[in-house]
Amino acid sequence: MDIATRVWNHKWKIDPIVRSLIDNDFYKLLMCQSVFHNKPDETVTFSLINRSKNVRLAELIDEGELREQLDHIRSLSLSRGESTFLRGNTFYGKRQMFHPDFMQWFESMSLPDYQLEKHDGQYELTFEGKWHEVMLWEIPALAVLMELRGRAVLNNMRKFELQVLYARAMTKLWEKVEKLRGIDGLRIADFGTRRRHSYLWQDWCVQAMIEGLGDKFVGTSNCRIAMHRDIEAIGTNAHELPMVYSALAEDDAALAQAPYDVLADWHREHDGNLRIILPDTYGTRGFLDRAPDWLAGWTGIRIDSGDPATGAEVAIDWWKSRGEDPRDKLIIFSDGLDVDKIIELHSQFHGRAKVSFGWGTLLTNDFRGLTGGDALAPFSLVCKAVAANGRPTVKLSDNPNKAMGPAAQIERYKRVFGVGEQERMEVVV
Template identity: 80%
Template sequence: MDIATRVYNHKWKIDPIIRSLIDTDFYKLLMCQSVFRNKPETEVTFSLINRTTSVPLARLIDEGELREQLDHIRSLSLSRGESTWLRGNTFYGKRQMFRSDFMEWFENLRLPAYHLERIGDQYELTFEGKWHEVMLWEISALAVLMELRSRAVLNDMGRFELQVLYARAMTRVWEKIERLRDIDGLSIADFGTRRRHGFLWQDWCVQAMREGLGSKFTGTSNCLIAMRREVEAIGTNAHELPMVYSALAADDAALARAPYDVLSDWHEEHDGNLRIILPDTYGTQGFLDHAPDWLAGWTGIRIDSGDPAAGAEVAIKWWQERGEDPLQKRVIFSDGLDVDKIAELHHQFAGRTKISFGWGTLLTNDFRGLVPADALAPFSLVCKAVSANGRPTVKLSDNPEKAMGPADEIARYKRVFEVGAQDRQEVIV
């Protein structure tokens, strides 16, 4: 495929940014099924947050074009082939991962309305409604904003300039893959949907990883690409679940239990490699210190904020203290990774625990230095649940730069979850 020509010729109606309701991350569908079962009446508001305020999205992206893309997403529904794949494929060694009642609902879903408003140089984009309906906007909204920004930067480039740009970007990705080839025992997946340069580029990166790394490449978080390219769909759960469960808590005691209530519900639905703990929503150390004993039997832990090496050391120590063998457990690194950090972490923890990597933005959106003023550099854009049943959500993270929520609620959560001093780290993506 000649990506440069497609980019040069693209029109939204023949080349929409979101092509399918399963052009989303696998974990999103797993969580959606869990919410559909356990919290079907919960009302949630999601909001787009541009952490990199130096990127003026509302000046770069035409509001009319943004609305066209969002309206197109609302017209999508599952195709017969997509439904068949979800109903009949084997995921994580399990057939019929998605229950019939959930699939019947999903097959009839159209995404609910959105609210879009320009505030200065940024867009305010929100989604309100039943949790299991509005949550499916998150990945699509992020992908649309990221790709429209890419298109805005590329819009004035000629055909040959685009060809050179993509040739350089392809060379960069391939050189990274060649370096990863030399890591014995590597296990790495594409986690780059939400902040990708574009769908076509993510698809190309997945094919390059598959050819260049062979069995070391374990799959992609993107369901549509996994289906079309016949690779594994990868993903478990995210911060959204404990954030909403916690917002619903009636008092401080219920708040302290909420992150474990989430995993108790998950425990009933999934086993094996889907039992991965994401402990950093309100601080990893405190979460593990107060975790029930049954959680130590889970398969692994995902490290998604703070110092990744320190987080892995905390996990290994926690397993050892509870009589678990770290060599039988898995640590998944997924925060701001690139080749040097992947190689460093693999060298540090190989032989101490099983290691996997979820490689995101710096796989699917590394155009740093390739255009004037570095106008295609990746930036930190998120779409988070900001309230549940009218109550604000909070995220503390292991990196206070990623914290979100009202100041008084952040203070309360820090008290309840006994979060002390934290080291600030630059948020790359």
């Protein structure tokens, strides 16, 4: 595929950015099934949040084009091949990951409507409805906005200028791959769907990782790419689950218990598989200190905010305190990673635990400096669950710059979860 030529050909009336319901992260489908079974009647609102206020999306992206792309996504349904692929995913060849009742629903669903407005140079994009329906908007909505912003920047470039740009981007990525290929014991996956430069570029990056890293590359979070490239689809769960469960809690005691209720439901849903803890929604230290003993037996922990080395040390100390050998446990680093940080963390923790990396935006969208400036630099755009049954959601994180929710509720959550002073860290992507 000549990516530059395809970009040049974006002059068609509509060139769909998302062409499949499984052009989505695998963990979203796994979470969707858990919600479908455990919280089928809850109403949740998702909203776009642009943390990079200097990127004024409503001034870059044409509203009519954005609506066309979103409307196209609403027209999609699973193909027979996609359904067969999902039904064929199993735990160690023994049990289907996706249950027949969930698949029957998924095969007949289409995404619900959206609300789109402009305010102060930004788009206000929201989705409201049954949780298991609206949650599937998050990743494709982000992918559309990221790619439309890229198209807006590239629109004034001519064909040979585009060819040079992509040649430079390919060289930049390949140099990263070359730095990683010599690391013994490396395990790395593509986590870059939500803020990718484009679908074609993510697919190219995955192919480069397959060729350049061999068995060090363990898979991709993107279901469609996993299917087409015959590699492992990677993913477990995300902050969305404890955020919504917590918003639904009736009092402080139920709130304190909510993050553990999430994992109890998850354990039952997946018959004891996919046992990765994401502990930072309301502070990693407090979550682990109060965790029931059965969680210490889980496979591992994903570290997604705060200083990653500090988070890994906290996890190792916690496993030791609960009588577990950290060398048998998996630590997945996934926050704002690029090559140098991956190499540093691997050197620091390889051998002390099993270490893996979910490489996201700086794998699939690192065009920094390639246009003579930062016009294509990645930025921090998220789509989060902001309310459940009319109650606001809250996220504290191990980095207060990632916190979200009404100020009064943030203070309440800090009190309930015992979160004190935290170090602020720059949110890169």
